[in-house]
Amino acid sequence: MTSTSIKLNETPQTRAYLSLADDALILGHRTSEWTGHAPLLEEELALANIALDLIGQARALYQAAGDLTGHSEDELAYLRDPPMFRNALIMELPNGDFAFTIARLFLVSVASDQQWRRGFDDPALVAVADKAMKETAYHIRHAAEWLIRLGDGTDESHRRAQQAVDTLWPFTGEITAARQTWLDAVTPVLARATLRQPKDGWMQSGGRSGRHTEHLGHLLAEMQILPRTYPGATW
């Protein structure tokens, strides 16, 4: 393996694979940043487990993409520059506080769950989806229960949860093509959490075409430094 960046000639099919894979990898990486910092031990376990699921899903998707592109999973994860990443912008936003992390996990997991369940024409993606949908269902439950506790908790936790939902909302346009179905699942949980659902308005976009926030470059710098510095390193 070299340390030089790779460029792909993407087809609509490889781009579809990479969108799914990059979403899982980038959110998995962000979630893993909580390891050692979570507010309590049980949450430490939970976030580490969720990150592990997401990174596992990403690996399976990169392996499937590798069959199309001729690049290994490691090359796809470690040797692409930020504009080659196809993840939605919401995945790369910094973790913020615990409320922000939980609200994002909830909003994204609902979209992922619905995507896995809608199915794919491609058998390789169906195989990943059949496995991932059970994991994602568990992530939704965990995030939803927390969001309800935070929203319907103290004044401070409510304020932070509301702020998180408000900040994240303009980033949710990129994560689902079936907005109404997604809202149908999100609305009841927000209501139970006593959180105000923001109005749908202008939506941030660009991640799918490689126009990212400044945060992705920093994330990738940390994630990619080892294989870029020591090409082919093993341990």
Place this chain on the structure above:
Amino acid sequence: MVTDDALLERARAAAASVTDPELPPLTVEDLGILRDVRLNDGIVEVSITPTYSGCPAMREITDGIAAAVRNSGAEQVRVRLVLSPAWTTDWLTDIARAKLLDLGIVPPEPGRPLQTLFDRPALACPRCQSTNTEQVSAFGSTACKALHRCLNCREPFEEFKCH
């Protein structure tokens, strides 16, 4: 000269005897991870399937199976990871369920609600059978387990999550 049938038989037994590093009393066969063992042009091909996408034990299991099959007399072995059909806790054998209970781990209960928020029925403690128990953590020491405690005998116990 070993016949192909005998070679395959030995390879299959060797692969099936490999244990899960996270749950050493259970073999890959007990857990339903081992899907297929066949002979293809002199190469023993073993198919395994992960329990969870990110299960970190897969690497060790793969290496363990390759070594065990080689020790059984096969010269070449290939271990393949297959995702489809997706693993489910329904594939746990009765032996596996009994072994889990022995370890103080409640085996998965089919039909346990995955999506319901908050109100899930309490599990029976594997030691004293009391249902006066509570979940401590939805996620446990490995991807496949959750942590509970018995309020009757005061012992913590794990649950193999239904999946």
